Amino acid sequence: MNPATRTVTSADGTAIGYDRTGEGPALVLVDGAFCSRSFGPMPELAPLLAPNFTVYNYDRRGRGQSGDTQPYAAEREIDDLEALIDAAGAPVHLFGISSGAVLAMRATAALPGKVRSLAVYEPPLLVDRSRPAPPEDYRKQVDDLIAAGRNGNVVSFFMTKVVAAPAFVPYVLRLTPAWPKLKAVAPTLRYDFAVLGDAFRGQGLPEEFRKVLGAIDVPTLVADGGKSPAWMHNGVQAVADAIPHPRRTTLPGQTHQVKPALLAPALINFFRAESRHGTESRDGAES
Structure with missing residues (x-):
């Protein structure tokens, strides 16, 4: 420390x-x-x-x-x-x-x-439905990706399926210095979902x-x-x-x-x- x-x-x-x-x-x-x-x-x-x-x-x-x-x-x-x-x-x-x-x-x-x-x-x-909701099982999908050690896929899934960013965004992010930092803390995304509860459906x-x-x-x-x-x-x-x-x-x-x-x-x-x-x-x- x-x-x-x-x-x-x-x-x-x-x-x-x-x-x-x-x-x-x-x-x-x-x-x-x-x-x-x-x-x-x-x-x-x-x-x-x-x-x-x-x-x-x-x-x-x-x-x-x-x-x-x-x-x-x-x-x-x-x-x-x-x-x-x-x-x-x-x-x-x-x-x-x-x-x-x-x-x-x-x-x-x-x-x-x-x-x-x-x-x-x-x-x-x-x-509301002013944009598409994420998949019904989005939290489970993230849990499964984390369990498999696929932290980069967690970031991509979050950007495209949860935030609804354009599909090219994760590819651009992979070329930036931010990408390793995002991958390192990807497992904590589960914690953010727990804090949100059912308020993102x-x-x-x-x-x-x-x-x-x-x-x-x-x-x-x-x-x-x-x-x-x-x-x-x-x-x-x-x-x-x-x-x-x-x-x-x-x-x-x-x-x-x-x-x-x-x-x-x-x-x-x-x-x-x-x-x-x-x-x-x-x-x-x-x-």
Whole structure:
């Protein structure tokens, strides 16, 4: 393990690696599929947030410098977040992107009092038939590919059958430096699917997840990109409609691969406002 890596221990004994940068109120970042604190949007986003917050950027279990204790359950990832939040000093601001947004929402609902405010960017929920749904057995197909050690095929299947990217995308990716990194963490795609549950079948919000959203009792920024496809907008709007205290925004010109330089100002404005509101509320309670 990198000697500079900080760690916390989750409830099942799993070591969770993280970085801490900046000053100010604690802000925890939650990655989506295939990403880690050294790969994806967070390495660029964290320094942009650090002048305003103490930023905690961590490796989800099975990635980077974090352990992968078995058997896996989505609840263990909530335990991981709770351990990190406790180390940061609850309550914290929480931001999640893609499947990490779904995990952040589940954690906020499950850990009352430990999240001050929440922001999510494009939780990938397929709630209608505005695009073809993945195969009914898509999770089993991925499990079988992983069991056979065909990590590259896992990435290709995800891109074409789940994300519905054009067929040439995996071939292009194979020629980039990102390909080995994607293959290395491909087995953790099962974890993202477990976090999503049944929310990617094109049949509306599952009742289980609707209850999760209804239990999120903190201000929540729900964001998407102006150039993202209709199915993504529809899923994001379904989330906003089900959360008690939403703040809805769309970042012009952005897609699911949002530019951190354009995302950061929206997060800073939202979390700074909620930090001030929290301070004013405490001062009012004490006077």
